[in-house]
Amino acid sequence: MFDPNAAQLKLGIIGAGAMGTGIAQVAAVGGIDTRLHDADAAAGERGLQQVRKRLERQVEKGRMSAADVEAAVARLSVADAISDLADRDVVIEAVVEDLDVKQAIFAKLEETVSERCILASNTSSLPIGAIAANCARRGRIAGMHFFNPVPLMKLVEVVRALDTAPEVVEALSGLGERMGRTPVTVKDTPGFLVNFGGRAYTTEALALIHEGVATPAQVDAVMRDCCGFRMGPFELMDLTGIDVNYPVTRFVWESFFNDPRLRTTPQHRALREAGRLGRKTGAGFYEYGEDAKPESPDAVVGTRPAQRVVLVEPDDRLAELVAEAGAEELREDDGKAPLLAAPIGEDCTALAVRTGVDARRLVAVDTMFDTSRRVVVMTAPGVDGVTRDSVIDLLGKVRGVTAIGDSAGFIAQRIAAMVGNLGCEMAQIGLARPDEIDLAMRLGLNYPKGPLELCDAMEPSKVHRILQQAQAITGDDRYRPSQWLRRRALLGLPAGQC
Template sequence: MRDMKADGVTLGIIGAGAMGSGIAQVAATGGIRVLIHDARAGAAEKACAAIAARLTKRAEAGKMDRAEAEAAIARLGAAEGMADMAPCDVVIEAVIEDLAVKRAVFAELEGVVAPDAILASNTSSLPIGAIAASSTHRGRIAGMHFFNPVPVMKLVEVIRAPETTDDVHAALMILAERMGRTPVAVRDTPGFLVNFGGRAYPTEALAILHERVAEPAAIDAVMRDGFGFRMGPFELMDLTGIDVNYPVTRFVHESAFGDPRLRSTPAHRYLFETGSLGRKSGRGFFAYDADGKALAHPDSGSTAEPAAAVVLDGDDPVLRDLVLASGATILDADDGVAPVLAAPLGEDATAHAVRRGLDARRLVCLDTVPDTSVRVTLMTAPGADPAIRDSVIARFAMARKVTAIQDSPGFIAQRIVAMVANLGCEMAQTGLAAPEDIDLAMRLGLNYPKGPLELADALGPDRVLEILTRLQALTGDDRYRPSQWLRRRAALGRSARMAA
């Protein structure tokens, strides 16, 4: 096996699509000779030309040294047939997500490359062990999952199959670094790390939509403004395409024997079946105008007279500061008329009113868990006085954006963030990767502001546990069952990132 740090390493790539071309580009700029093969006539040559054009453009824009660009272009070559892969030290297949096709590619490669050449799959979800099962030299087979667009996305998941040798795994970690990527070691499980861990963010948003708590634009706005996500879950699904995220969600859910934590909703399936695929089709969770801009309005407004005085239930300091900053007066005692404001954790307005013996008609609950400097989220119980609600909306809308939702245990942000954190804890519990790699992968692979275990620590494992426990009790749904990893660390007062 060749030293991946040495000069003269040759990489073969099977498949000249977006992924294969992207891998070829970062390999060539990393000083590696690249041979691209595609079963489609002329596809490999076109891929080489497209990569050369991109690198030339970068050099002309001053984003890359011209000599380095020319050297990288010179390292690219098109292979007419599979037999041309013979001199390759590593071959990465990047063909369609079909187990039989991938097995056939590996079987053909085994008859061509040297016995110590490494074979890797760029599959996003198929088990590496299943791909390797029909091969003769299974110890040299592993997964090397890149993310699209490869030149931009730094993460690479390096996956060990049951028989992958330590040397092969170590070589691929080095190869990824040489390509300028950040590798993380991941266990061979359905969806690997990112596609598995990335289910919580969209599926909990889908559950909230299914319950008619709020519309997609409102849910997106809450997650962007409240927790700093670059994209809300629905705009993210529309961007990647429902034809991509729905099949992956279904596959991961089925592979996990129907774990309710990974469950999607009928609306998700309906968009897939009707061809409403997101931006690419002009309609998904949102409709898009001719410029590709989503036609959506996330904010709640009110023409009511702003509430002048309110009663606070409890002593939440964030809620108190919000009210004082809004200019409203806080009454020392309930006058039986003013709005009653509360900040429940994991409860809906109904449960909070009953537990605390409050007048549900005047109760308005606000979520103080997310950042409230830009947007506040509020909800009321069924039968609440709309005039009371509207007066509170008007009060806070004077200085902030407001999202008014239907009654929901955990509002929007608490639910979604708790589910993201909980699934991250479960990934750590089942050993998909080391805690620090779970966080790193989710930040790099999905652009999360924090990794799931970091999110758990930011909220406090005890608060995340409380949110989930109340959600499970109020809904009766094991979707919200807390991970043992989370429960133990919350009970001990330890960090969610603490290794076992």
């Protein structure tokens, strides 16, 4: 087994595309003798030139010295054939996501490299066990999944298949660290960690617009302003491309035997089939042409703000919002004033039935997340429009207001609970350690908190309650709580505790 910190470590990379050249760049900067091979003989040379240009830009930005760039470039070379990788200590395959192609490459590598050479695949979703299935020495094969663009993304998933030897995982983790990445050890599961765990953020957002609860602009604004995500789910899908995220979502859903918690919607498929792939085609969930007019997530109605309101149930944050907006909180219902509530997991319909209040005057406000910039209000069918608008204008005096249709858990509660629940499920099946799940999701997807950290910030008992309410109201096992979450919620333990 190789020493990842050895001065004379020799690395081979197969595939000179964006991923292969990115891996080559961070390896060379990490002091590793790196040889790049591609089936297209000219692609290898083009790849090395691209690496040189990227490194030279680092000199222009003052992030590397010219001497360091020349030293890194000197460590790079092109292999004309796979046989030229015979002396390598480790080889990373980074070619097209095709199982037959990858199996053929690994078969050829077994004929070429020494018995002590480790073989890794940069696949983003194909099972490592399947890639290694026809190999004689499966113990030395693992996944080493980098993220694009490799020089900027610090995470690398080291994927442990059923036959992978522990020392191979240890060596590849050390190699990742030498390349300046943060390694996380992951069990060989469809989508691995990040591509599996990332499904909840987008699929629950898709469910919200499928149900007519909100628009993409409203969902994105809420997740940015109230929950601290850098990008809303629809912005993110348009950026990565519907041709990328739809097939991955479908693959993960099918691989988990159609678990409803991973289900997407017909609109997601329709965009793919229509060629509306996001920014790359000028249209996805949003329009990107010169004449495109961004939709506002803000509700502005311009009626008279409510002067008096009644709180259906005590809620300190809601009372503070009302006071800040300058309205009087009545102690008893006068039969006219808007009725305000801050439900957890309930929709307005269920809340009205449970409490017996007049649904026509009921307006629910989500106070569970950050309300410093935006508040979300929702109402039941049949609501009095004047009453609803008076509350919107009241809160609009102090915050941006997003008004949505009736929903079990508003927008943020639903999406955040589903993100947390899937994180708990990953912990339950032993995909990775709880702390590594959180680390990977923060680094791989730029989440403000990992899913288990998010559960703990919301409180596991409340996350569990949101999911139970949503499951009861909709009758959909999509909201089935993970047993990991249920047990910790009932016992009063943190979600991240083993």
